[in-house]
Amino acid sequence: MSKLRVAVIGAKGRIGSEAVRAVEAAEDMELVAALGRGDSLETLTGAGAQVAVELTHPDSVMDNLEFCVAHGIHGVVGTTGWTEERLAQLTSWLDAKPGTGVLIAPNFSIGAVLTMTFAQQAARFFESVEVVELHHPNKADAPSGTATRTAQLIAAARREAGCAPQPDATTTALEGARGADVDGVPVHAVRLRGLLAHQEVLLGDTGETLTIRHDSLHHSCFMPGILLGARRVVTTPGLTFGLEHFLDLG
Amino acid sequence: MSKLRVAVIGAKGRIGSEAVRAVEAAEDMELVAALGRGDSLETLTGAGAQVAVELTHPDSVMDNLEFCVAHGIHGVVGTTGWTEERLAQLTSWLDAKPGTGVLIAPNFSIGAVLTMTFAQQAARFFESVEVVELHHPNKADAPSGTATRTAQLIAAARREAGCAPQPDATTTALEGARGADVDGVPVHAVRLRGLLAHQEVLLGDTGETLTIRHDSLHHSCFMPGILLGARRVVTTPGLTFGLEHFLDLG
Amino acid sequence: MSKLRVAVIGAKGRIGSEAVRAVEAAEDMELVAALGRGDSLETLTGAGAQVAVELTHPDSVMDNLEFCVAHGIHGVVGTTGWTEERLAQLTSWLDAKPGTGVLIAPNFSIGAVLTMTFAQQAARFFESVEVVELHHPNKADAPSGTATRTAQLIAAARREAGCAPQPDATTTALEGARGADVDGVPVHAVRLRGLLAHQEVLLGDTGETLTIRHDSLHHSCFMPGILLGARRVVTTPGLTFGLEHFLDLG
């Protein structure tokens, strides 16, 4: 079987260089180009790239994708900064090039995506749901974007299912003890030297609890999702937003 | 809105008496009958039961269900001992009474069922998967039936997805250290005074792990699943095997 | 070997009746009296009690202990409400009756006491320490008294060792996300149906974390500590405050 011909754009960055190694190590892939800042996009066509992994910057992502889509090169995009306008622009490029696909994912960690999906699915079956996220102490925001997003998804699922508000008989509390309130879901942020990025969704009902925990121990945790994206995007024309759509979760 | 008229058969047992209390406490239900050993099944029709929760014994469950189905009373069944023959017999009764439904569930804990379902969904995305179950030390079998079943579901999902065998470089091991092998999935059984029934599915890939943990802290953990079953079975004619089919997981 | 002759005062309460069963089940003890409200304390002397387990109410505990100490009956006391005055009074009774011992313990759970002790010992070796407590949602206060006490002990140990303040680069936070501040130690309170009483102390430093977790799954968790107290108090004259003093932790 011929190998998938993959290029990495933004190959010198921390995640990009990790992606270069991951593509090289994948038995079903061949790394055909690794572009850094200033390298010409023509390299992609010259190298016969089928998929480009785009890990650059909001300033350059649109130019890179315009070129890729125009040349029928599928995209797997980790760069952030997506707005309605940008997505509409990208969609119009894709419309003009049927057969070409682009996957944009805010999070390429399969574990993080599954945690959010499972939390969403389970949320309506339990009286109580809380989120605890744990990160290294150099992090500037609390709670993490992932935890806030997870809590919002949980809240939406419960609202849709008509769940009652969570039980909580607290009458005397130290300020902050019960965490942040994100759409009615308490979210707690722990900051601990030694940790990287971790999240726990705790669900409880009569006599039982269900805990879904994701631990990121190294930033290489994005690689399996990027490789999976590259394998799937070649047969998924158009725009896909979110890795969960490639996980066939039903 | 009129309340759902629910009966409990086997109301004197440990789970049965818990079910009686749970039905009584449910705002959308009315307990119309609670039958113990020797009580007449006619009580069910006399009381106008819409649903019967059957928590008795393999010796009596078939007679009870024959009566219920014949009288159009839906069934929610926790009694075990189901064989191909018994299921075929029950199906023939249900065929003769369209509109009547029976739910049989080997496990009414929603948390346990979700754990198995999520483990199955996630299994193919991770290089490594192991199961750790933890129970009180009076338990006679190891691993638990639930853990064995979970491992089998994981193994089947991985087989279907064409996953490689799990990586394991162990060359020197004390006997038993790496757990029991259930279809290629290591399963470890902990026995600890103070525990009831707990299970953890650990999944790992490059740089990240996902853990799904279920804790049963009290045998009342079956009640939310039984109530959910009663609410759903009235609009689900025919035989349903497994609570997961009522959880709309996609 | 002759058995230890133990009485329970407050034998009809939830913990008291549990204590009656625990003493009866202990092979090295004999339950010689079980007093409820209104029963005469003379029963204790008549029965030849060596140790009285006192589980009543602040209103009655002083009378009960005055009687016990006066008659050389050792005490194991779970009743709360101790003030400087009460302790001084009790000490004076004990001074007058050398050889007699009384153990008062705010918490008879050995696991809870060890968690606090270990947290205190470990606290000065880690840059970061946080406490997460998890309880059923009917609890009125947050954080729990045990979690607050644990955080205070941690803070005191760090202060004594001259530890720097904990690192925390948070600049943007939702209100409450970082928990309650107890003497500089963040404490987070989770409320979840299905739980009883649980506490986790998380300690982190470069490249590693240490977690000490205590789970109370049933209120019988106080029994091993009460029995241990009864066995030890007979050879420990005078007043002992806190079960930790009977654990020989060095």
Place this chain on the structure above:
Amino acid sequence: MSKLRVAVIGAKGRIGSEAVRAVEAAEDMELVAALGRGDSLETLTGAGAQVAVELTHPDSVMDNLEFCVAHGIHGVVGTTGWTEERLAQLTSWLDAKPGTGVLIAPNFSIGAVLTMTFAQQAARFFESVEVVELHHPNKADAPSGTATRTAQLIAAARREAGCAPQPDATTTALEGARGADVDGVPVHAVRLRGLLAHQEVLLGDTGETLTIRHDSLHHSCFMPGILLGARRVVTTPGLTFGLEHFLDLG
């Protein structure tokens, strides 16, 4: 206050280069020498080193320590392969040079050492104790040396306290399900991609459990212990074996 003058021997290795960075980053230390293979030990005296961190190989450690002790340079030693003979030899060198100290530690992770110490202290208070260790799947031995050592310490503590054998009613078990038996303590070894080195000691008694968990997320986890060793060894003449002796745990 003058800074502690520290040298690293074996400065090019994975742990050694980490130690170089850690000493450089410590505010109370000055890195005065970093020796690789072939570098002369005279560098140490020339640089005025007070403490040498020895992270080389069993082949070279004795020569290195002979030199250090002879010149009154204290040693902090992570190199393995210690025998009775070697320890006796080192002790005789130290006897000839009163005031000089050497710390040898099989494990410089403070978290790992505390886990073992706490497990040992707690073991006799619980009916049940089991150990679960979790490592990356490239590990050759199962269980890990640390887990085996932990179980042995637990077993010794229970034996000394006269504890009964652990309760276990298992009559039907898949081979390996109940783990390896280390002196009567069940030890379970999980191998999972994404993990580094983790260990959990689970203790259970009536109604409660205590869990002590150590997570090594990066091999830099040995640095705080090495630095603490360097600070303490200068005032601890003679041979100290095991970091626990520098933790003042009572």
